[in-house]
Amino acid sequence: MTCECSPVHATRRAVEVALRFGLTLGGGMRRIVGPVDLETPTAGLCAVAGPSGSGKSSLLAEIRRRSETFTDVTEVRVDPDATILDAVAPQRTLAEALSILSACGLAEAPLWLRRYEELSEGEKFRARLAIAIGSDRPCGAALICDEFGTNLHRRAARALAYNVRRLVRRENLVLIVATCHDDVLEDLNPDVLVRLDADGRGTTVTAGRAARAFSLRRELRIAPGLKRDYDALASRHYRTTEELGFVDKVFTMRDRSGEVLGVVVYAHGPLELALRNEATGGRFIRRPDALNRSVRMLRRLIIHPDVRGCGLGQHLVRMTMPRVGTEYVECLAAMGDVNPVFERAGMRRIGQVPPSQSGAAAVKRLRELGVDPLAPDLAWKMGRSVEVREIVTSVVTTWYQATTAGGERRVARQSPEFLARTFRGLLDHRPVYYLWRREGTR
Numbered sequence: 001m002t003c004e005c006s007p008v009h010a011t012r013r014a015v016e017v018a019l020r021f022g023l024t025l026g027g028g029m030r031r032i033v034g035p036v037d038l039e040t041p042t043a044g045l046c047a048v049a050g051p052s053g054s055g056k057s058s059l060l061a062e063i064r065r066r067s068e069t070f071t072d073v074t075e076v077r078v079d080p081d082a083t084i085l086d087a088v089a090p091q092r093t094l095a096e097a098l099s100i101l102s103a104c105g106l107a108e109a110p111l112w113l114r115r116y117e118e119l120s121e122g123e124k125f126r127a128r129l130a131i132a133i134g135s136d137r138p139c140g141a142a143l144i145c146d147e148f149g150t151n152l153h154r155r156a157a158r159a160l161a162y163n164v165r166r167l168v169r170r171e172n173l174v175l176i177v178a179t180c181h182d183d184v185l186e187d188l189n190p191d192v193l194v195r196l197d198a199d200g201r202g203t204t205v206t207a208g209r210a211a212r213a214f215s216l217r218r219e220l221r222i223a224p225g226l227k228r229d230y231d232a233l234a235s236r237h238y239r240t241t242e243e244l245g246f247v248d249k250v251f252t253m254r255d256r257s258g259e260v261l262g263v264v265v266y267a268h269g270p271l272e273l274a275l276r277n278e279a280t281g282g283r284f285i286r287r288p289d290a291l292n293r294s295v296r297m298l299r300r301l302i303i304h305p306d307v308r309g310c311g312l313g314q315h316l317v318r319m320t321m322p323r324v325g326t327e328y329v330e331c332l333a334a335m336g337d338v339n340p341v342f343e344r345a346g347m348r349r350i351g352q353v354p355p356s357q358s359g360a361a362a363v364k365r366l367r368e369l370g371v372d373p374l375a376p377d378l379a380w381k382m383g384r385s386v387e388v389r390e391i392v393t394s395v396v397t398t399w400y401q402a403t404t405a406g407g408e409r410r411v412a413r414q415s416p417e418f419l420a421r422t423f424r425g426l427l428d429h430r431p432v433y434y435l436w437r438r439e440g441t442r
Contacts, residue, residue: 043140045168047148047188048178050196056178059194059202060146063176069141076128076135078116084127085112089134095338097134102339103163104130105156107308108236122152126160133167140174148177149184155216155255156306162187162214163309169211186215214310220261222319225252230263233302244299245269251320253303253312261304262316266324269297275433276330279350296324298331301341317345321436329436336432347434359427362395373424379416389416392423399426 008014008025018025048056064070078087084106089097101112104126111123119127132143149157161184168175177188185193189212193205229252230244246268253262269276269291276295277285284291298321303313321329331342332353343349366373371381371388382389393411396419400410411419 043172043174044191045165045173045188046176046192046194047185047190048176048194048196049182049185050180050202051198052180054180054196054198056180056196057146059196060144060176060178063142064144067142069138071132071135071137071141071143073125073128073132073143073145074147076132078128078131080115080117083113083115084119084130087116087127088130091136092134098338100130100134100167102309103167104133105152105160105163105305105308106130108305122156125151129164133171133173142174142176145175145177148179149181150179153306154181154183157181157184158187158216159214159307159310160184165189166211214307214312216255216307216310217312217315219256220253220312222251222253222316224323225250225260225263229260230265230300230302232260233263233304234300236305237300237302245297247299248296249320249324251316251323253316261307262312263300263302264298264316264320265300266296266320266329267299268292269295269330273330273332273433275350275353276435279348279433279435280328294327296326296329298329298342311344313341314345317342317347321346322438327438327441331434332431333434334431336434342434345436347436350433350435352432353430358398359395362391362423363427365391373427378424379420382416382420389419392419395426396422 010025014025017023048059050056064072084101085097088101098112101107106112106123106126111119116124116127129145132145137143149160152160164175165188167173177190179185191206195203195205227247227250230250244265244267247265248268249266251264251266252260254260271288271291272285284295298317301313301317303316329347331347333339333342336342336349336352340349363373366388369385369388371378371385378388378392382392396414397408397411399422414422
C-alpha cells in the first residue's frame with residue numbers, strides 16, 4: 001500500500017536533513033504498509049498488531065475504504081446530555097445494556113449515571129466501544145477500533161480484550177482492532193491475526209482457538225484474608241451503605257505483586273429467612289444453634305473494576321465455599337437478575353425476595369408530604385422534619401432487623417445522609433436468594 005507525499009518547504013533544517021540522510025524534498029510515492037494478504041473480514045475478530053509506525057492505522061483506513069458499511073469506534077457520536085446507561089443499546093433491555101457496559105470495562109454503577117464528558121479518557125474510549133457494540137448495524141457491518149486499549153492500565157486492557165472476544169462470539173460481531181501491545185493478543189484470541197513489522201511488511205495468521213479462561217487467572221492466588229483486605233476494596237462495591245454483620249471468614253484473590261483484585265466475605269446470616277426455610281424444609285426455624293453451626297452467608301463479593309466480567313468472581317466463590325467449613329452457604333444478591341455469578345459458581349437459585357410493602361407505603365407517605373425520596377435533598381428534609389426521618393428510619397430499621405439484627409441501635413448512630421442512601425437503595429431491593437450445599441452431606 002502506497003500513498004502520495006506532498007513536497008515540503010526547503011527550509012534550512014529540511015535541506016540539511018535531506019542531504020545528510022539522502023532524502024528528497026520533492027514528494028512522490030511512499031510505501032506505507034504491505035504487501036499484506038488480507039481480505040476484508042466478514043465475520044469474527046481480526047487483530048492487526050505491530051509497533052508504532054508500522055502501518056496499522058493505514059491498513060485500517062484501507063479496510064474502511066473497501067467496506068460499504070462500518071462503524072469506526074473513534075468517530076462514534078455521543079449525546080452530551082444522555083447518561084452512559086441511556087446511550088448504550090437504548091433499544092435493548094436494561095440487562096443487555098448492563099452486560100455490554102460491564103464487558104467494556106464500565107462495571108461500576110456510579111459510572112452508568114455519568115455523562116460522557118464526565119468520564120476519563122480511558123472511560124470515554126470504553127464508552128464509545130460499548131455504544132458501537134450496542135448500536136443497530138446492518139448484518140455483517142464491521143466495527144473498527146484503532147489503538148485498542150492503548151490508554152488503559154495493561155491489566156484493564158487484557159480484561160477488555162477477553163470480554164470483547166466473548167461479545168464477538170455472543171453477538172456475532174465483525175470486529176477489527178489494531179494494537180501495538182502484544183499482551184492483549186492471547187485474550188483477544190483473534191480469528192485472523194495480521195502482524196506488521198517495523199517496515200510495514202505483514203504476515204497473516206488464521207487463529208481463533210477455542211474459548212478459554214482469562215489469562216490473568218493463572219497469575220492469581222486465593223488465600224485467607226482479613227477484614228482490612230475487604231476495607232481496601234469496599235468503596236468499589238455498589239452498595240456501600242450495608243454493614244457486614246458478624247464476619248466469620250474472608251478470602252482474597254491477589255496478583256503477583258500482592259495487590260488485592262478480589263475479596264469475598266462470609267458472615268453469620270439472619271436468624272430467619274423465608275426462602276431459607278423453604279429450601280431446607282424449615283430445618284433452622286427457631287434453632288439458632290443449628291443455624292450458627294451449619295450455615296454462613298456470603299455477604300460481599302468484590303472484584304476490582306479493572307478485571308470484572310472475566311469469570312474471576314465465580315472462580316473466587318467456587319474455590320472458597322468449601323473452605324468456609326459449613327454444610328450450607330447462602331447469599332442474597334441484589335444483582336441476581338442481571339449477573340448470574342453465583343449460579344455459575346455452583347449455588348442454586350431458590351427464588352426472589354418479594355417486594356417490600358413497607359417500602360411502597362413509605363414512598364406514598366413521603367410523596368403526600370411533598371418529599372421526593374429520590375431527590376438529593378432527602379437527607380436535608382430528614383433533618384428538618386421528625387416525621388420524614390421516622391418514615392425513612394422505619395424502613396431501614398426493618399431491613400437491618402431482617403438481615404443483621406440490631407436495627408434500632410444502628411439507625412440511631414447513623415447520619416441523615418447515610419440513612420437516605422440506604423433507604424433509596426432499599427426501595428426497589430428484591431434480592432435473589434441462593435443456596436449451596438456441601439457435597440456428601442445429607
